[in-house]
Amino acid sequence: MVDSIWDAGNVNGRAYQKDYSTEYLFLEPEYMIYTHYPLDKSWQLLNTPLEPEEIEALPKYRGSYFLAGMQPVSGLAKSNVVQELFGFSIPIPDDVKLSVYIVDDEGMIYENFCLVQHKESEAEIMVKFPKPGKWELRLFAGKDGTNKFVSITEVGFIAQKSSAVHFPVLYESFVEGECHLFNPLDNPLVSGEKVAFKLKLRGYEKVYALVNDTRYDLTPGPDDVFSGEITVPESSKLGIYGAKTTEARSYTGLVGYTVSR
Structure with a gap:
């Protein structure tokens, strides 16, 4: 069976919005596994197939993440236990910029608690958590010279402490x-x-x-x-x-x- 409308757009309310892309169409198996889990292990098409619990722990890297020329971040899981501050770096192409923010477990956005700084061929991301609990970091990528940013991944955190300060x-x-x-x-x-x-x-x-x-x-x-x-x-x-x-x-x-x- 072939899904003829895969990656052709999305539904917004009752209206269908065309937004064709090849975000998932030509992804290598080692990238596809981050968002699609075949019930039959052989269809993972990986040299070393992953177990269900391994797949469940993977961050949700969308096809747009890899199409932007980015690679998975070592040590970053779907959910990460942290203190009040967490930082990591992502190697990125020179013409790609990132934008990020965090939301709490009720979906409320907290501004100025994330900091992205681009340094040579990587983006340094720092996150402060204003209260203990569950958080989600949402990342978006865009090309230099454009205002269009697309969602590329979400990463979960469980903060055990709170930060009394945010970022400038x-x-x-x-x-x-x-x-x-x-x-x-x-x-x-x-x-x-x-x-x-x-x-x-x-x-x-x-x-x-x-x-x-x-x-x-x-x-x-x-x-x-x-x-x-x-x-x-x-x-x-x-x-x-x-x-x-x-x-x-x-x-x-x-x-x-x-x-x-």
């Missing part, structure tokens, strides 16, 4: 500019505390932190890295801004923090 906001210019934030990764910042800032900002010549209309210049160093220490003043927010020339009169927002007392 990385603005579009930061993400598109292949920049990297080393420190601080916690948000909010606390007023009165001395904080060391360190960022890799390719193509920028002037960078500063802005708090209460006061600028704190960061010092440029080797390999496009800017750094500096700031005692955080009382405020509601702190932003990192940059310019690509020393003569520039306008600056681009790169990273945003909130400030607590």
Whole structure:
């Protein structure tokens, strides 16, 4: 039997939406096994067939995950027991960007509890969990220069602790500019505390932190890295801004923090 509408689209309510792809049509057996489980082991077409419990533990990598040129992450299971913070890296092609978020067991989305940073040929993903319990990390992939992102996988987590802080906001210019934030990764910042800032900002010549209309210049160093220490003043927010020339009169927002007392 042949399913003639496989990968031809999907149903949205009562309407059928055409969206043809070959996401599953030409997948190798070692990739197909992540989403399709033949009852007959021989139809797995694997040199070493998997047992049912092994398949059940696999993350749900969709065909779109492999079509984007990505490979399974070693050590990552369908459900993972973690503390309040978890991080991993995924090798990705240079023209692929990732977007992620987490949802709790009731399907509520929590913003700024995931951080994706692209570094050379991999994406570094960090997740903080705002409360203990079950969570799902949802990943999407898109090509450079487009706004279309497709779902590629979901990964489950059981958090045993909660994080009192989340991540700062990385603005579009930061993400598109292949920049990297080393420190601080916690948000909010606390007023009165001395904080060391360190960022890799390719193509920028002037960078500063802005708090209460006061600028704190960061010092440029080797390999496009800017750094500096700031005692955080009382405020509601702190932003990192940059310019690509020393003569520039306008600056681009790169990273945003909130400030607590």
